Amino acid sequence: MSDQPNPWTNLEMVDEVIAMLADGSSLNLGIGIPTLVAQRIPASKNVWIHSENGVLGVSGRPTRETVSPTLINAGKETISVKPGASYFDSATSFGMIRGGHIDVCILGGMQVDTEGSLANWMIPGKKVTGMGGAMDLVHGAKKIIVMLTHFAKSGEVKLLHRCTLPLTGKNVVHRIITDYGIFSPMGETFRVEKLAPGVTRDLLGPEAGMWT
Amino acid sequence: MSDQPNPWTNLEMVDEVIAMLADGSSLNLGIGIPTLVAQRIPASKNVWIHSENGVLGVSGRPTRETVSPTLINAGKETISVKPGASYFDSATSFGMIRGGHIDVCILGGMQVDTEGSLANWMIPGKKVTGMGGAMDLVHGAKKIIVMLTHFAKSGEVKLLHRCTLPLTGKNVVHRIITDYGIFSPMGETFRVEKLAPGVTRDLLGPEAGMWT
């Protein structure tokens, strides 16, 4: 390890998230990087994975023999479930989230800001896909974690003083994991919780005063 | 049959109500006279009896062999169910009512008025029992029928221009069956739909202009 910045890989980001999860906790995993959490988490943590289309207790992937067209996750991918799983309607499923019964919700994001607001559903002028469950998922879970790369391909930082894209939710995010580190929105600044190897504060973005 | 008024018995009132019920309809039956409907209704009508504590498909009484402490109606009496019955939680049960999915709700009453308002839960200064489900039951069922004796034991008529007791619901009643006849609240008057044998309009109450 030298002075050279060595940002985390997706899997390293996932392992950082997994380290935050308590044994026996319940999780909702968003589409994208967060789904990797399901594959890396050790069985000893005994987490209960919720998918908002109406299942709690998602486990690995099905086999060619067990795959079922009626057993999918919110990403519409086939899944399997573990003993103790349950199925329910969508109102109950989102009630679990809105009512605060899911411990952690891990989402992807396009932008997140120091107020804890998240933008992850729409880029004006581009193809609209719809917010799906994202606007519901950001309210209610005890802890909202956003996983995203620190910089866009264009080079712009995704952690901002104020989001410029349309919001998914206002003041909702508790923790942010990027390839550069772990951050907490504090209102006017991000508190730096941890940095990836070799990453220094001056690499985090143009606004120096934003990192405390 | 002479000129002598010959008011209906409870069972005759029940049969008048049964004549109003369509085949295959769903019913909620209040405590008191309405429960007799369940016992008199012919099987050919194939009605589905709802009890708001969470059951649809109530049939007769259980036997000593089939009686179950966990199978009761809203009057807390043991019941049995017919094939096709279902059990559900109280929110769904009242949602069936409030959402307009139960065809007919038959309630007892203390007073009912020309606006269709009903009082059946409280007499000020007397022992309070609580409204139970009555305030919910009067909203939502497609047809609200009230069964009550025309006169109180004190001799006072129970069909009034305006109820004097605390209301269970305002403008909710569609049809009224008393031992003297069948009536519909019309706003400022009751329309007389049918009279029991020998009953004449001047016997219905002191306010002559109230019966049209």
Added chain:
Amino acid sequence: MKTKVFENAAAALFDLRDGISVMSGGFGLCGIPENSIQEIRRQGIRNIHAISNNIGNSGRGLAWLLKQKQICSATCSYVGGNPDLEQQMLAGEIDVTLVPQGTFSERIRAAGMGIRGFYTPAGYGTLVAEGKEAREFDLPCILELPLVADFAIIKAEKGDPFGNLWFKETARNFSPLMAMAGKITVVEVEQLVELGEIEPENVHLPGVFVQRIYQGVDYENVIEIPVLAED
């Protein structure tokens, strides 16, 4: 590994204290959490805010706590058939709030499902509407708010170690809703079964709503008003 399974009522209700609010499932005596109520009686905590459809019936259930003057306020829909409650109401010893039963169940569901308020026609134009916001939709309605509790005590027929529950016949009533609304939900079961023994489609209440579960004992399951075909 963290477990939700407790040895008995005393172990599961280790942190009760004076002044807590307690939701208790059951309709009349049907489906009441007998063991948990008896444990609350044994502990003798006081100034309980009870939320239950009937607050006991026929001298049983929560009436066990009424007799010991452990309950200071009650939110319920029906107090008939409960002489202990009526007596304390008349004596002014207990503060009773009557709520229409459908509103009662929906307010409990709202608390569990994170709904902050809802409009219902039930109670409009009656004493129940006093002091509440009214608004005209297709019918005039009143605004009702969620009903929460520090503890929910619930009984189910079957439950597994994660807290998945299955209820028998009409014993379901308010219980799954209260399990959703309780900050700490303590369930007693007739049968504690293995994970997976309740078919995933037929779970009546997913275990994520349950914090503690134990195998109950010595159930009386009293029938309040037995009416038989031969009577």
Added chain:
Amino acid sequence: MKTKVFENAAAALFDLRDGISVMSGGFGLCGIPENSIQEIRRQGIRNIHAISNNIGNSGRGLAWLLKQKQICSATCSYVGGNPDLEQQMLAGEIDVTLVPQGTFSERIRAAGMGIRGFYTPAGYGTLVAEGKEAREFDLPCILELPLVADFAIIKAEKGDPFGNLWFKETARNFSPLMAMAGKITVVEVEQLVELGEIEPENVHLPGVFVQRIYQGVDYENVIEIPVLAED
């Protein structure tokens, strides 16, 4: 005796007309009412107001109707993976209202359960909140209203002649809620079973919410994104 059982989709959907609103169950292609959608395609009715989470996916389901330009407006939460809808949106041929998925399901439930409006935090401070009443509870919330439809078309794994339904795995999703909200609810089933064959405790949707039911045929049950352990 009046029956709810119809011979097939054509018999059950005898009274469709231009301009109706139609709720259609399913999440992506999981649990969609294939037979009823195909029958609507066959009838060719137009100006349909579609209410469905995805309005079809991957060229199937309600996308069969999109291709024939039968749908004039859509209320949904997610249009990704549905090129037919995206194309008509961009061309301005269809009016799309996006609703957060949890609000979508709760609005449908509200319609079925007679709740006239409710407050939810979802969407507060976003485009979704524009023009809606906001109110502060423990969190700032917005008022959302019920979502109804002239027809609800639903698929279930099992159903009986009264309309009691049982859903398999995650095929349940919005279907029981839509069945509650539809003025006329038409259900197709994989298996039409006898009354009583679904255990009374395990009925997922009581038959009182269902107006018509039929035995479906030729189900494709396409898997949209198969991901297997060995991949």
